[in-house]
Amino acid sequence: MNQLDATFAALADPTRRAILARLIQGEASVMELAEPFAMSQPSISKHLKVLENAGLISRGRDAQRRPCRLEAKPLAEANDWLERYRRIWEGNFQRLDALLGAMKAEKAPDSTDQ
Amino acid sequence: MNQLDATFAALADPTRRAILARLIQGEASVMELAEPFAMSQPSISKHLKVLENAGLISRGRDAQRRPCRLEAKPLAEANDWLERYRRIWEGNFQRLDALLGAMKAEKAPDSTDQ
DNA sequence: CCTGTATATAGCCAATCAGGTATATACCCA
DNA sequence: TGGGTATATACCTGATTGGCTATATACAGG
DSSP states (O other), X not given: OOHHHHHHHHHTSHHHHHHHHHHTTOXXXXXXXXXXXXXXXXXXXXXXXXXXXXXXXXEOOBTTBXXXXXXXXXXXXXXXXHHTTHHHHTTOOOTHHHHXXXXXXXXXXXXXXX | OOHHHHHHHHHTSHHHHHHHHHHTTOOBOHHHHHTTSSSOHHHHHHHHHHHHHTTSEEEOOBTTBOOEEEOXXXXXXXXXXXXXXXXXXXXXXXXXXXXXXXXXXXXXXXOOOO
């Protein structure tokens, strides 16, 4: 599994996204992260492991706590990937991309349905 | 499964990301999309269904072909979510963000770039 | 109508996932 | 040393995933 796979897979779960959102505010222990969720502590630990394996968090040591901290760099890579589509979702999709890439314009310039 | 879940889950697979990348160049049939992959046609159809359910592609009808076209709007939503983390991965992380909470990013006044 | 082509569906399988409970480990403090 | 707290690990389960093959459907053209 490459980095992008791991990043997007980690982000596909709302609990994990909420954990990351919480970590914007700074480090937090597992207990603190678990508190908002109706979910067992081991399940949260599992989510944290997914995030850690994806490189989205790192963990420290503070007595028996293992505080989690956000590592946002992989998100930058995901963002870069998405940026390729920006001109399309912003509606500025001109055939520029097609012209610059491998041009296969077999379709009429006006696509009918949708 | 909400929209963001579906979007990120769809993006977590490299075959599906490659399909989306191909569709930047314009519509393509299932056969055309399948061609670069060492994978059966039904498997590609399954991937397309995932993308369609996530709202990332839509399909037309052209005789027996079901051409796929990119629908990038859900990617904008994913991008918005990621943008909340930009200042962190860019190293400008100041506590200010935490205090302001996770606000929906209002576009900066310059908004020039594109 | 028959055939070929494009695509979808059904059913199978192994792997992974997301949750749970029970238990182990690690560390602090009295 | 022993108890309490924080976290991780092991194991179970049902659902989902991603691939396959075989088959069904939809359509075009002779």
